[in-house]
Amino acid sequence: MTERVIHLKDFFEEARAGHLTAIRCGRCGALAIPPKEFCEQGHQREWQPVALEGAGTVVSFTVIRIAPRGRSGEVPYAVAVVRLAEGVSLLGRVVDIPFGTLKAGLPVRFRPLEIDGRTMIGFGPA
């Protein structure tokens, strides 16, 4: 199980299926997304996969109005850093929330997004 979720590919496959996963350090309990080899705190390598509930609050956000090549059709779109209830943060696209109501502390909930065959992390209303 540890082997299976330690790669980004698996993280996204799980996410596409609607399951948000992180890894938890077996020594200090720190959570990490994306998966990494050593825990930043104690440099242990004793990870266990952990399912995240998907609830969180906005830490910071922006509305992108000039996009990279190939993404112009998507503007304007909001991107936010979200602190999940379990204490780890994740960056994703914000959908179905009016830009004007976005603010730090706003509760949101994870949802997988599929745009042009690409899976991305999304957050919608809590």
Place this chain on the structure above:
Amino acid sequence: MRRVAVIGVGVTKFGKHDRTSAELFAQAGADAILDAGIAPSAIQALYFGNVTGGETERQLHMAPLAATLLGLPNVPTTRFENACATSHVAFRHAVMEIASGVSDVILVGGAERVLNVPTESATEFFAYCSDASLEQPAGLTFPGVFALIARAHMDKYGTTEEQMAHVAVKNHRHGTLNPKAQFQKEISLETVLKSAYVADPLKLYDCCPFTDGGAAVVLASEEVARRHRRPIWVLGTHAASDTMFVQEKRDLSRVTATERAAQGAYRQAGKTPADVDVVELHDCFTIAEIVATEGLGFFEPGTGGLAAEKGWTSLGGKLPVNPSGGLKAKGHPIGATGAAQIAEIVTQLRGEAGKRQVDGATTGLTHTLGGNTATVLVSLFGRD
């Protein structure tokens, strides 16, 4: 370790060029060698920085190409890439090669050319400097990264869009005094505040432009430098890194790599922020200058916006920041920026900066930030 000095500087005009990155570097490099007053044959190594040449020019292996165009095809070369901090990283490694005694004279710098591709392509290539697994798919751009930082700084300290605009106005004013600057035109606070949002709360005039240009400096050991008229000493040069993932930054209102790089450089130089007379720092966005002036220890956390508003960072103020016009007005050819900042500080410490001269400057600092604040370099310079 041996002392190291900058003995020559060269910078191309910044703006749009129809020459390649390698050509732009070669021109700046030749200017730096002539400025140093040394024979081209004295150069023992070339440390070269470029970021997007593979994308914009279909050109890799650019370091030996630059050496060839310089007329020094047999000099050993290395290419560096650390996003916007590229040539400052190259500089630090060149300093170490001389300090260790391996070489006595090195040419170091970089070049970038992006105005030959459409803006949305350049935006895409620059975004390659952020993580390709999570951040690029979400559509996060570089203005987006600094917008997240700006929002956090505004929420925590009450920093305003108007304070950010003051940084743009000031750096454009400084740019009018720099004949090499991409923009040499003053702008008003209203122009900045009325410009369109790129990534809220950052507007067009909060952002530095895309720029073509090259910059180079000649570094020498103390023994060689002493034979020159005006060596400017490298007092300290320090690198720090931070997580590549924006989501992992513990406090988005700070750039901790700046704080750590600054502490290391000050310690190495035996200096404090109060000793610094002139600064060239990484104002890729107006908020970046505000956060950097705090992280470098010049102003308390949360007061960088006030410093800009009060004019403390203007030429003639308490601590002139970016007399060259900064990335904002001078321009930001990302592979060349670190070397161009060093060239400006050397020019200032020599007392040769003309209308933008900071009178009596004896100690200067350069700060260059790469990518989503994952790479930061800080160096300190002094004159005899």
